[in-house]
Amino acid sequence: MLKTNSTKYYIEENKEKRELLNKENLKLYEDFLLYIRTDLRIAEREGEELLLELLDHLLIAQQEGKSASILFGDAPKAYAEELISGLPSEKKRKAIPFILSQVASSLAWFGLILGLVHLILPRFVEVRDAISLGNLMILALAVIMFSGLGVNVIFKLMRSTLFKQKKEQRRAYWKAGLFGAGGMALIMLITWLAPDFGPNLDLEWWVYLGIGGVFFLISKLLQRLSN
Secondary structure (H helix, E strand, C coil): CCCCCCHHHHHHHHHHHHCCCCHHHHHHHHHHHHHHHCCCCECHHHHHHHHHHHHHHHHHHHHCCCCCHHHHCCCHHHHHHHHHHCCCECCHHHHHHHHHHHHHHHHHHHHHHHHHHHHHHHHCCCCCCEEEHHHHHHHHHHHHHHHHHHHHHHHHHHHHHCCCCHHHHHHHHHHHHHHHHHHHHHHHHHHHHCCCCCCEEECCHHHHHHHHHHHHHHHHHHHHHHC
């Protein structure tokens, strides 16, 4: 049973109550919800508490036949920023597990992709089994750095699409896609240019998958700690 003042409690309550909103109010409220949840500066529990409080007010307004603009005003983005400015900042000690969970998640995907490459590609083309430890570390560092930057960039692009028309949203999605493709191309270029140094590792595909699985579990554990 969830504690009534826990972050998960607020999230679950929000999820259930959102189903009571009509289509118009749901669209505006979900924009508001994403705008607050993707702001990494604010404390998560207080942000979720605010979102649930706003949802309760919106449901009351809906029952009285009023529109969401009565609550959020004609400039919902500015109203959201006003509310965010009054929320406490996330403590650094709480932010560290979240950051480390993203690093572990990036390494999990890194191991998974390498495992699949060594499992599938040898059936079609010749793949070098051995890789130097130095080259592997450079590649892992590139993945971590790009992932950290990617979370920030994608969150900013996502926030820029909220409270706007679909045409502007599509433009932001294209930017996110180009950023992802450019990042993958950059990682491949780094892999190609990075010199081999250190001892060579000749690992089977299942070892990479196993390493990815371990980092995946570490990521989930860190996410629970951050909550």
